[in-house]
Amino acid sequence: xxCPVVMKFGGASLGCAESILRVAxxxxxxxxxxxxxxIVSGCGNVTNDLETILADPHKPSQKRALEQVKLFxxxxxxxxxxxxxxxxxxxxxxxxxxDLCDHALELLDYPEVAHDDLLTLGERLSAQIMIGVLRVLxxxxxxxxxxxxxxxxxxxxxxxxxxxxxxxxxxxxARQAKHVNVSEGFIARAEDGQIATLGRNGSxxxxxxxxxxxxxxxxxxxxEVKGLCNADPNIIPEANLITDIAFDDLCVLSxxxxxxxxxxxxxxxxQQRLILSxxxxxxxxxxKATHIHFGGxxxxxxxxxxxSGVQVLPHGEHLGLFCVDKGAAELRFVMELFxxxxxxxxxxxxxxxxxxxxxxxxxxxxxxxIQALKSQLSKHGISVLAVCSDGANECVNLVIVAxxxxxxxxxxxAQLRQQxxxxxxxxxxxxx
Numbered sequence: 001x002x003c004p005v006v007m008k009f010g011g012a013s014l015g016c017a018e019s020i021l022r023v024a025x026x027x028x029x030x031x032x033x034x035x036x037x038x039i040v041s042g043c044g045n046v047t048n049d050l051e052t053i054l055a056d057p058h059k060p061s062q063k064r065a066l067e068q069v070k071l072f073x074x075x076x077x078x079x080x081x082x083x084x085x086x087x088x089x090x091x092x093x094x095x096x097x098x099d100l101c102d103h104a105l106e107l108l109d110y111p112e113v114a115h116d117d118l119l120t121l122g123e124r125l126s127a128q129i130m131i132g133v134l135r136v137l138x139x140x141x142x143x144x145x146x147x148x149x150x151x152x153x154x155x156x157x158x159x160x161x162x163x164x165x166x167x168x169x170x171x172x173x174a175r176q177a178k179h180v181n182v183s184e185g186f187i188a189r190a191e192d193g194q195i196a197t198l199g200r201n202g203s204x205x206x207x208x209x210x211x212x213x214x215x216x217x218x219x220x221x222x223x224e225v226k227g228l229c230n231a232d233p234n235i236i237p238e239a240n241l242i243t244d245i246a247f248d249d250l251c252v253l254s255x256x257x258x259x260x261x262x263x264x265x266x267x268x269x270x271q272q273r274l275i276l277s278x279x280x281x282x283x284x285x286x287x288k289a290t291h292i293h294f295g296g297x298x299x300x301x302x303x304x305x306x307x308s309g310v311q312v313l314p315h316g317e318h319l320g321l322f323c324v325d326k327g328a329a330e331l332r333f334v335m336e337l338f339x340x341x342x343x344x345x346x347x348x349x350x351x352x353x354x355x356x357x358x359x360x361x362x363x364x365x366x367x368x369x370i371q372a373l374k375s376q377l378s379k380h381g382i383s384v385l386a387v388c389s390d391g392a393n394e395c396v397n398l399v400i401v402a403x404x405x406x407x408x409x410x411x412x413x414a415q416l417r418q419q420x421x422x423x424x425x426x427x428x429x430x431x432x
Contacts, residue, residue: 002034002035002217003034003035003214003215003216003217004034004035004036004037004214004216004217005030005034005035005036005037005216005217005218005219005220006036006037006039006207006210006211006214006216006218006219006220007026007027007030007036007037007038007039007220007222008038008039008040008041008185008203008204008206008207008219008220008221008222009023009038009039009040009041009222009281010041010203010221010222010223010224011041011042011043011044011045011046011047011122011126012044012223012224013222013223013224013280013281014040014041014042014043014044014126014130015043015044015045016044016076016079017076017079017080017083018083019281020043020076020080020129020130020133021080021083021084021133022281022282023130023222023281024130024133024134024137025137026222026281026284027134027139027180028134028137028139031139031179031180034217035179035180036179036180036181037144037181037183037210037214037216038130038180038181038182038183039182039183039184039185039203039206039207039210040123040126040127040130040182040183040184040185040203041122041123041126041185041186041203042120042121042122042123042125042126042186043072043073043076043122043125043126043129044072046069046072046073046121046122046125046126047119047122047186047200049065049068049069049122050069050118050119050121050122051119052065053065053066053069053118054111054115054118054119059108062108063105063108066101066104066105066108067101067105069101069104069121069122069125070097070098070101070102073097073101073125073129074094074097074098076129077090077093077094077097077129077132078094080129080132080133084133084136084137086136089132089135089136090132090133090136092132093128093129093131093132096128097125097128097129100121100124100125100128101121101125104117104118104121113194114195116194116195116196116197117194117195119197120184120186120187120195120197123146123184123185123186123187123203124184124187126184127143127182127183127184128143130182131143131182134180134182139179139180140178140179140180141178141180141181141182142178142180142181142182143181143182143183144173144181144182144183145183145184146183146184146185146186146187146188146206147187147188147189147195148169148189149166149169149170149173149183150166150187150188150189150198150206150209151165151166151169151188151189151191152188152189152190152191152196153165153191154191156190156196159188159190159196159198161188161198161205161209161268163209163212163213163268166209166213167212167213170210170213170214171213171214183206183210184203184206185198185202185203185204185205185206185207186198186202186203186206187206188206198264199262199264201259201262202262202264203262204221204261204262204264204265205262205264205265205268207219207221207265208264208265208266208268208269209268211269211272211274212268212269212272216274217274217275218274218275218276218277219269219274219275219276219277220277220279221260221261221276221277221278221279222279222280222281223260223278223279223280224280224281224282225260225278225280226241226280226283226286226289227241227242227243227260227278227280227289227290228241228242228245228250228253228258228260228278228290228303229241229242229303230242230301230302230303230304230413230416231303231304231409231413232304232306232409235405235406235409235410236304236409236410236413239413241289241290242290242301242303243289243290243291244290244291244293244299244301245290245291245292245293245299245301246292246293246298246299246301246364247266247269247270247276247292247293247294249298249301249362249364250266250292251263251266251267251270252362252395253303253305253360253362254266256305256307256358256360256362256395256397257305257306257307257308257358257360258303258305260278260290261278273294273295276292276294277289277291277292278290278292298364300364300365301362301363301364301365302361302362302363302364302365302366302416302419302420303361303362303363303416304359304360304361304362304409304412304413304416305359305360305362306357306358306359306360306405306409307357307358307360308355308357308358308402310322310355310356310357310358310399311356312356312385312386312399355401355402356385356399356400356401356402357399357400357401357402357405358397358398358399358400359397359398359399359400359405359408359409359412360395360396360397360398361373361395361396361398361412361415361416362394362395362396363394363416363419364394365419365420365423366419366420366422366423367392367393367394368389368393368394368396368415368416368419369393369415369419370387370389370393370396372415373396373411373412373415374387376411376414376415377398377408377411377412380407380411382400382404382407382408382411383400383401383404384398384399384400384408385399385400385401386398386399387399398412
């Protein structure tokens, strides 16, 4: 039996009927050549909406908001049915959507026990819509309930995928699986039998688990971005696409906040020499994408990353940094203080009033000029609270106030561009 391709689709690529149908046709094309495992996130921003609902202490407004989630998915399916002229064929799927949402309404009476069950509603709804659409397109499509296969071990605060158990379960079902199978990302089952999650952006991790367990030939991460850029394009419009990157360098950038692929997913793939691709559903055949190299030459890369949720605490004569990003990737290390920031209580006062970010400059092309960077940031009044770097200055990490992130990133991006230009000039002169 041929090795499958795992295709993971993010929420932004499933946010409207047009996008869902575009994704379905991509799957339809892929299944002509090999078996396909499809992993879906919740449609659009539904997980954010569910988080807001769960944080609301008022039961009536919770129920109204959950009814809106129900209407949103019902309308998504209706629009798909109209486009495909398949209203009768998708009636059963519509009933499944109603049943899942009605069950979620009942779970609101048990918020502490059912929190993760409610939070993962979007993935279940997304999977059912995708299955219904694929069947209308004529595909023999099966459903693999993530809660039956993706098991976690350890305490809740330190959940880890039980890879050996998962592999055993998935390999058993793969022998009877259909040519196309759809499963939910993000969702798992804890040791106590309760529904759990893999952390925000955890659908990437789900896809990586499937790819490792089934020895997939390729893992495709489909998102509404053209690939990995050398800075956040929402802040730096002129940010460039990174066309080639070594896997280890991608891990570094991902750990420090580059969110194209979830860092825990990359950790699972470290020993798996498959083809890993980042793709955009709007431009599936474009040669402009990020190609990830597991071996061979290390392509030159210089980039920025931004990580939120930073806490800085005393650590002897230095500072200890602790960070948990929205994908639950933990990061801990010791940072040196700038001389003007040695008074710890002043820093702790800042932490109470303002949120902090970790801005990372990475370059395997040259040593980053920390002094020049600090000088430029200081000249523009940017408060750099702490800094550390590795021995070669490939990776420089700065703790900054969140409100100053845009200006700090623009200055850091200009610094990288200047050093790239200088580096290229040196290479040309050396060649001459």
